[in-house]
Amino acid sequence: MAEEKKPRREAPDPNSAKVKLGNIAADAYTQAQLAKERGEKIGWCSSNFPVEIPETLGLKVCYPENQAAAIAARGAGQRLCEISEADGYSNDICAYARISLAYAKIKEAPEQDVPMPDFLLCCNNICNCMIKWYENLSKELDIPMILIDIPFNPDYEVSPAQIAYVREQFWAAIHQLEELTGKKWDDENFKKVKERSGRTSRAWLDATSCACYTPSPFNGFDLLNHMAVMVTARGKDEAVDAMETLLKEYKENHEKGVSTFRGEEKYRIMFEGIACWPWLRATATGLKDRGINMVTTIYADAFGFIYDDFDGMCAAYSKVPNAINLELSRDKRIKLCKENHVEGLLVHTNRSCKLWSGFMAEMSRQIGAACGIPVVSFDGDQADPRNFSEAQYNTRVQGLMEIMEQKKEAAR
Amino acid sequence: MNLKVILDEFSKVAQNPKQQLDNYLGAGKKVILVAPVYTPEEIVHSMDLVPMGAWGADMQLQEAKTYFPTFICSIVQSILELGIKGSYKGVSAIIIPSLCDSLKTLGQNWKYAVPDIPFIPMTYPQNRKPDFGIAFTKAGYQRVIDDLEKVTGETFSDEKLIASLAVYNEHNQVMRELAELLAVHGEVSAVQRSDIFKSAYFMRKEEHTLLVKKLIAALKENEPKKGRIRVLTSGILADNPDFLSYLDVYNMQIVADDVAAESRQYQQDAVDGETGLDRLAKKFADMNNCSVLYDAKKERIATIVSKAKATKAQAVIVILTKFCDPEEFDYPLIKKACEEANILSTLIEVDRQMVNYEQARTILETVQTILSKQSPQ
Numbered sequence: 001m002a003e004e005k006k007p008r009r010e011a012p013d014p015n016s017a018k019v020k021l022g023n024i025a026a027d028a029y030t031q032a033q034l035a036k037e038r039g040e041k042i043g044w045c046s047s048n049f050p051v052e053i054p055e056t057l058g059l060k061v062c063y064p065e066n067q068a069a070a071i072a073a074r075g076a077g078q079r080l081c082e083i084s085e086a087d088g089y090s091n092d093i094c095a096y097a098r099i100s101l102a103y104a105k106i107k108e109a110p111e112q113d114v115p116m117p118d119f120l121l122c123c124n125n126i127c128n129c130m131i132k133w134y135e136n137l138s139k140e141l142d143i144p145m146i147l148i149d150i151p152f153n154p155d156y157e158v159s160p161a162q163i164a165y166v167r168e169q170f171w172a173a174i175h176q177l178e179e180l181t182g183k184k185w186d187d188e189n190f191k192k193v194k195e196r197s198g199r200t201s202r203a204w205l206d207a208t209s210c211a212c213y214t215p216s217p218f219n220g221f222d223l224l225n226h227m228a229v230m231v232t233a234r235g236k237d238e239a240v241d242a243m244e245t246l247l248k249e250y251k252e253n254h255e256k257g258v259s260t261f262r263g264e265e266k267y268r269i270m271f272e273g274i275a276c277w278p279w280l281r282a283t284a285t286g287l288k289d290r291g292i293n294m295v296t297t298i299y300a301d302a303f304g305f306i307y308d309d310f311d312g313m314c315a316a317y318s319k320v321p322n323a324i325n326l327e328l329s330r331d332k333r334i335k336l337c338k339e340n341h342v343e344g345l346l347v348h349t350n351r352s353c354k355l356w357s358g359f360m361a362e363m364s365r366q367i368g369a370a371c372g373i374p375v376v377s378f379d380g381d382q383a384d385p386r387n388f389s390e391a392q393y394n395t396r397v398q399g400l401m402e403i404m405e406q407k408k409e410a411a412r
Numbered sequence: 413m414n415l416k417v418i419l420d421e422f423s424k425v426a427q428n429p430k431q432q433l434d435n436y437l438g439a440g441k442k443v444i445l446v447a448p449v450y451t452p453e454e455i456v457h458s459m460d461l462v463p464m465g466a467w468g469a470d471m472q473l474q475e476a477k478t479y480f481p482t483f484i485c486s487i488v489q490s491i492l493e494l495g496i497k498g499s500y501k502g503v504s505a506i507i508i509p510s511l512c513d514s515l516k517t518l519g520q521n522w523k524y525a526v527p528d529i530p531f532i533p534m535t536y537p538q539n540r541k542p543d544f545g546i547a548f549t550k551a552g553y554q555r556v557i558d559d560l561e562k563v564t565g566e567t568f569s570d571e572k573l574i575a576s577l578a579v580y581n582e583h584n585q586v587m588r589e590l591a592e593l594l595a596v597h598g599e600v601s602a603v604q605r606s607d608i609f610k611s612a613y614f615m616r617k618e619e620h621t622l623l624v625k626k627l628i629a630a631l632k633e634n635e636p637k638k639g640r641i642r643v644l645t646s647g648i649l650a651d652n653p654d655f656l657s658y659l660d661v662y663n664m665q666i667v668a669d670d671v672a673a674e675s676r677q678y679q680q681d682a683v684d685g686e687t688g689l690d691r692l693a694k695k696f697a698d699m700n701n702c703s704v705l706y707d708a709k710k711e712r713i714a715t716i717v718s719k720a721k722a723t724k725a726q727a728v729i730v731i732l733t734k735f736c737d738p739e740e741f742d743y744p745l746i747k748k749a750c751e752e753a754n755i756l757s758t759l760i761e762v763d764r765q766m767v768n769y770e771q772a773r774t775i776l777e778t779v780q781t782i783l784s785k786q787s788p789q
Contacts, residue, residue: 087744088743088744088747088748088759089740089741089743089744090732090740090743092483092734092735092737092740093737093740093741094737097741124538127513128511128512128513128516128538128704128737128738129513129737129741131538131706132703132737132738132741132742133741135706135707135708135710135741136710136741136744136745138708138709139708139709139710139745144708145708147538147539147706147708148539149537149538149539149706151510151535151536151537151538152510152516152535153535154510154519154520154533154535155533159551161547161548161551161552162535162548162551164544164547164548165537165539165544165545165547165548165551168542168544169539169544172539172542172544325520326520326523326524349481351481351483354483354484354513354514354517354735354737355513355516355517357481357483358480358481358484358513358514358516358517358518358520358521359479359517359520359521360481361478361479361480361481362479362520362521362524362525
């Protein structure tokens with residue numbers, strides 16, 4: 001009997017968006033390491049810290065959240081979480097923080113090493129947990145911490161008082177970094193960064209909005225991987241090129257009637273929350289096997305940082321997902337659901353993220369009602385594998401699928 | 413006035429907040445709920461409204477579960493539960509600050525879960541010390557004032573605020589003096605001590621000040637009970653009588669606390685500034701030593717150790733409210749700092765849904781066994 005041969009996987013096209021985007025993410029770590037070796041001061045930076053600041057100053061930074069996600073996706077989340085827990089950190093604390101604090105202690109993880117920082121850039125527009133995490137890093141590593149506090153906005157619009165407060169902090173942070181690193185702020189350079197960031201953002205928004213086509217030209221899980229570039233590198237030339245390539249590919253996919261989603265797209269859902277990195281394959285497969293394409297997430301909207309001036313930048317950073325009230329959060333999602341013909345909402349109740357999950361129940365009820373779509377949730381975690389049950393996930397997804405099917409039947 | 417009579421007075425108020433609420437409403441007062449951790453009570457007071465603390469209650473959660481996932485702290489969840497169940501009926505509004513992630517979500521859920529009691533947000537800056545931080549605090553206070561005026565029909569005046577600041581400063585001062593006296597007078601039990609602090613949330617401050625002054629006078633005349641194990645308590649909240657009674661069972665005296673609902677409230681007075689609002693904003697800017705306030709140098713940790721040393725505490729008991737991020741991040745550093753200072757520390761996890769404190773009892777018994785071998789200071 002002839003041995004069955006596996007089809008040979010073709011080498012990825014180096015000019016594809018996937019390769020370009022992957023290279024940017026990997027290159028960030030390399031560049032930081034090289035800068036460190038040159039004797040430059042490098043930083044660790046929270047994900048929604050205004051990337052324009054280090055980019056304009058020419059500073060190399062690494063992102064502990066990305067590192068933690070990579071470590072978790074490569075199977076070491078629990079190992080690092082347990083190191084922090086042995087030091088007294090509760091296992092109720094955000095798993096990204098536990099992984100990062102463990103890494104700061106052991107300074108080595110083959111799953112994703114990063115150079116050790118000389119300063120910390122923290123922004124709490126994603127959560128106040130970030131402040132506590134960075135305070136502890138600052139204390140344990142004995143390095144300075146710069147905080148840009150962008151408060152949770154209880155109102156729909158950003159107030160002039162908040163913009164003034166954020167603006168002053170941006171300049172204070174810039175001056176602190178100039179003093180700390182010897183680098184100088186340059187308005188012309190900022191202008192270029194702003195333009196590149198705008199181009200990258202426009203390409204991202206246009207690319208993600210290609211989900212309005214049926215079938216969608218992409219599998220929404222792609223967005224979870226590509227968003228890292230939007231968070232960390234959107235002010236770079238390479239990011240502009242990669243995102244514009246992504247947009248071009250999605251448009252071509254649509255024209256050819258193909259998609260990065262493998263199989264027939266029977267149902268279209270919105271996925272709510274951060275990915276379960278330790279269980280990425282299980283969560284993706286649970287959808288794919290049922291013909292469910294996750295066509296959109298809030299990330300599709302969240303990283304479109306398009307603004308005209310410095311104050312516009314302050315306002316943009318005040319409107320990231322975890323910094324806005326229920327009504328604005330809800331309306332952004334309703335828009336995404338409607339524009340992308342979403343038939344169901346799958347909510348990740350993420351044990352690591354109290355802020356994201358804390359008013360999700362009420363918000364998803366309202367989204368479900370406004371869009372006339374079913375909503376189900378499952379328990380999980382962005383990086384601690386112990387907080388996820390594959391059986392529960394599959395049961396919930398199956399339930400969602402059955403309701404979506406019933407609705408389709410009724411409409412026929 | 414007899415010491416026991418005064419202490420009973422505090423207990424009566426602390427254990428019956430609903431009665432206090434009904435009394436104020438019955439007297440024609442408008443009541444505003446003030447949620448943890450720091451809320452500008454002084455503004456409420458100055459507008460002739462009664463601020464009443466809302467730190468939740470020990471209870472089983474039912475209705476709140478339709479809004480919150482399980483991993484949100486039970487203080488926040490029980491505030492919502494009480495709101496949904498009508499325990500706050502009659503109050504004019506609730507002010508909820510956004511100093512932790514769970515509090516941010518409480519405000520958002522409140523709008524839909526308790527629509528008959530308006531939600532007034534208080535957005536504090538974490539970079540609170542520079543001028544731009546103080547300006548933002550003031551803008552937050554102005555927002556609270558505008559909402560209070562709209563909801564209650566009362567008007568704000570800076571002159572009245574200055575008068576209220578004096579009332580609050582005096583209250584702070586007597587509470588600090590009392591805390592020092594309680595380090596000496598072991599005859600006041602842990603439950604009684606908690607009731608003194610807790611009752612402050614349910615009385616107008618001038619009334620509470622008067623009662624505390626009477627207590628101080630009575631204590632000064634009383635022969636201090638000595639020889640108990642001296643402990644410092646730390647945490648967000650430590651008011652469950654069943655739990656606290658075990659401190660008494662094991663002969664422990666709270667000689668100092670770093671509890672958010674207790675002494676952390678009284679660290680800072682409002683004194684510097686041209687207007688009343690300036691002074692209040694400067695007060696917040698000057699506040700320190702709290703897990704929900706930005707503290708890059710972690711000065712709170714060193715302060716706990718120095719407070720323990722100054723009060724000759726033999727142990728630091730960290731009473732950790734489950735799912736409280738800010739406290740959970742600080743705990744490993746407290747533990748480490750106590751070890752370095754050769755002070756015994758222990759962790760007791762608590763929750764507003766707990767009905768059984770046997771695990772806490774075992775921990776306290778162990779602490780007693782270790783410390784009873786040391787001679788009291």
